[in-house]
Amino acid sequence: MSLAFDADVALPEAADLHRRLADASPAEVIATALATVGRDRLAVVSSFGTESAVLLKIVADVDPAIPVVFLDTGWLFQETLDYRDTLTRRLGLRDVRTVSPDSERLAATDPERDLWYSDADACCRIRKVEPLARALAPFAGWINGRKRFQGGARAAIPVxxxxxxRLKFNPLAAVSADELAAIFKLADLPPHPLAASGFASVGCMPCTSRAQPGEDARTGRWRGRGKTECGIHTIATS
Structure with missing residues (x-):
């Protein structure tokens, strides 16, 4: 049975679930999310980036009909859009929902499409944070693919x-980079088309660069801007 959550309920519920699932496998976390929230109130949010295939594979194995929300910011690489289509077919995902920024908001705030340069936080807000908040409005819980090994604000994320x-599930929180690579290889998952070109983490075109040897994967995101997150994981979506 689906449960309705409010802010007073979600916090203790999340703490209890984290304690129960601290050592659970990613599949067990997703299955528990499904049982707790219900399929009609649960969404997966995926960028269809370089590491996304692993989470989507596990989700598909648990229930391929769980809705998957994909943010098309208007600045994505064509390769990412193609990868979305490839993984959707390959994994048999049944409900991939592509959401976009509000066109009137873009026309008023970013008419020249250069906001990414002058104010990257504002650009992320109108192209990612606000559209995701609208997309998640019907849901009581969501699943994402953050991992602790990515460092920064992600180093201590709970399950x-x-x-x-809402409840926010991080089924890959404790998975290591080596474990991620092993799952990728074992499942014979197709790589993101840009991975072979040195893109270790892929976001919007203007704010993504190749990672240099020895750099963390996410160093190529917003390089030199003192920014490490777009905002969807640091601003509550409710």
Whole structure:
């Protein structure tokens, strides 16, 4: 049975689920999310980036009909859009929902499409944070692919946390880079088309660069801007 959550309920519920699932496998976390929230109130948010295939494979193995929300910011590489289509077919995902920024908001705030240069945080807000908040409005819980080994603000993420009035599930939180690579290889998952060109983490075109040897994967995101997150994981979506 699906449960309705509000901010007063989500926090203790998340803490309890985190304790229960701290050592659970990613598949067990996703299955518990499904049982707790219900398929009609649960969404997976995926960038279809370089590491996304692993989470989507596990989701598909648990239930390929769980809705998957994909943000098309208007600045994505064509290779990412193609990869979305490839993985959707390959994994048999049944409900991939592509959401976009509000066109009127873009026309008023970013008419020259140069906001990414003058104010990257504002650009992320109108192209990612606001569209995702609208897309998640019907849901009581969501799943994402953050991992602790990515460092920064992600180094201590729990398996389950409260995101405003929602439950937020991080099934890959404790997975290591080596374990991720092993799952990728074992499942024979296709790589993101840009991975072979040195893109270790892929976001929007203007704010993504290749990672240099020895750099962390996400160093190529917003390089030199003192920015490490777009905002969807640091601003409550409720």
């Amino acid at each position: 389950v946390e409260a995101d405003g009035a």
